[in-house]
Amino acid sequence: MKNVNKYGYFFIAPFWIIFLIFSIYPVALTFYYSFTNYTGSGVAEVVGLANYKRLFTDTYFVEAFFNTWKIWGINFILQIGLALILALIFSDMRMKLRGLAFFRSIFYLPNLITISSVALLFGILLDWQHGSLNMILLKIGLISEPINWLNEPTTAQLSVSLILTWMWFGHSFIVVMAGVSGISKDYYEAALIDGANRFQTFTKITLPLLKPILLYIMITSLIGGLQLFDLPMLITDGIGSPDGSLNTMVLYLYNQAFKYNNYGYASAVAYGLFVITLIFSAIVFKGMYGKERKQARQV
């Protein structure tokens, strides 16, 4: 028996070796660096909790935290709302809409474009003096002065949120659609016979049964959103302009490490980010499932 068991380890060994070298080791090393003043070269000197003390009083990090939430939050509400409405339209039994496969690919398409192309594209579209968006708005008379979209904190944040929505609603749509098609048609037929209207079928049948799917989207989007980095970095000057409004947590981390060479402090920022992600994931999870568990116990 003992001999038989041993071979199992050989099979899982490749995964563990790679996991240890490429995941656990860097994570542990980062933890060590977060207690040092490592600058990327030379020797790392242990400075105790100094980096973490600085983290708690760092206004730029706090600013980055709120920026990240603002940008991600607006994007998430729009994205999930859009995905739900579209899923509703495409799954409606009475409408019998055709061409789902076609629209699914069209909606997903923005997600396939590399982020640098997206940033360049929108940089040109949103250009202050010569961008197409301002040209259109001026032509139809909605505005009289061109708006410098990427130079005002609020419009810059909104622009990034909307670009993210444009990129990701197709993905959410596909996942929601999969969830909707997993709901038995029997419920809808029964509701139809009972005389329920569209809104009632949506709130009483679709939404409750979609909860696990929505939770999944929310958690993955949250984790991705807290790591928001590439678009804010590429669309303006890479340090969060205008006025620090696009300074997200990971962008701040990147700049501290690779631009300012404060690797030690950047490691502390990374662990701060890790704790924040952990806390919010736990809150989302509790909020969605906590109630149900309590009810189950009571029954």
Next chain:
Amino acid sequence: MKKFLALFMTAVLLAGVLAGCSGGSESAGSKDKDKDVDLKVWSFTDELKKPITKFEEKNGIKVELTIVPIADYPTKLKPVLESGVGAPDVFTGEIAFLKQWVDAGYWENLSEDPYNADEIKDKYVPYVFDLGKDEDGNVRALSWQTTPGGVFYKRSIAKEVLGTDDPAEVGKMMGSMDGVFEVAEKMKEKGYSMFPDEGAIRWFAQGENPQPWVNDKNELQLTDEKIEFLDHAKTLRENSYTALAAEWSPSWFEGMDKPIKVKQDGKEKETQVFSYVLPTWGLHSVLKTNVKESAGDWAVTSGPSPYFWGGTWLGVYNKSENKELAYDFVKMMTQDDEFLTEWAKETGDVLAYNPVTNAIKDDFSSEFLGGQNNYEFFLEQAKEIEPGIVTKYDQQLDTFYGNAVQQYVDGKKSKKDAIKEFYQKAQNAYPDLKVPKN
């Protein structure tokens, strides 16, 4: 059906594993190939391709050139240099991170035997040679080029507005910031824009008093001239002297050849840009590649103060196993009369190596610049450049200060607040700096 699916999945997974294996053997193969390579060079442009081919032919060896885009170059190169695994024998450095690297000690000390680079000091443009030195004055990197800047302008507009298109005359008119504004006002009266954007004059921000951002006591210093620059930039904006075409944006390029539209104060007007503030390489890699119709209508002259922009240095990796050959390559790039003459004639690059520039500078004439000898002009400019003002903090601090200027010009922050924020950002990025409190 289920069984078939399971079988199918297994087959797919297996194929994946096998593909992985074959990939592994392939990379092992390329490792063998590595052994045939005599010299490894890393750089951030394809500029070195031709010289390397020449070097290969000359010595009958094989050189491998790795090109990493500039944005990733420092982050990719640093770990390789730190660990020494897969490291290049020769690598280039751009001015933006040059100071950091000469002090980091990755480059071999060229002041020592057998290189003795100090002996050839007099053959170089002083500022170029000095920038390759580390804190202790040892030469770590050399460069073949010098990159002083000038102001490129359109002759036809100069003739119409200023009455002359002679570079010397126009240069005299723009000899100070006040002079620049006078010319700008004249341009505006005729419907032209002096510069594409406010950023164009940042190179003259030092004014008459060039000082490094950080002095040897580790103190951040913001000179009065640099503070005054805030007002200069604002003057440009408030008087509508520019075409509001941000540097490197599509309209910035468009403005070189034809009139562009500007919307300001609820009005739209079409304007032509008079001048672009660019260095030596701006002529070949920016203007020539984007200008069609107005080729030949350009000239270059000096602005209010001399400046330089960019530049590439190269040196030998100090843990290289092939230092002799590596230095041979550096030598060819920086000291080989025959090669450099050929290089300069082919690319128009302004060299830092006097023996060659002295021989060729007299019969240079650029068709694009209406027959002007830009080579001689730039060499004269190069002599006036102060090498001591470059620090390893420049790239970031310039960005921070550029942001402060932008905020002030846009009217979002007062001068005091903009400067205060600049100080805060500088302190945040470099906690060790001594930054003024207000």
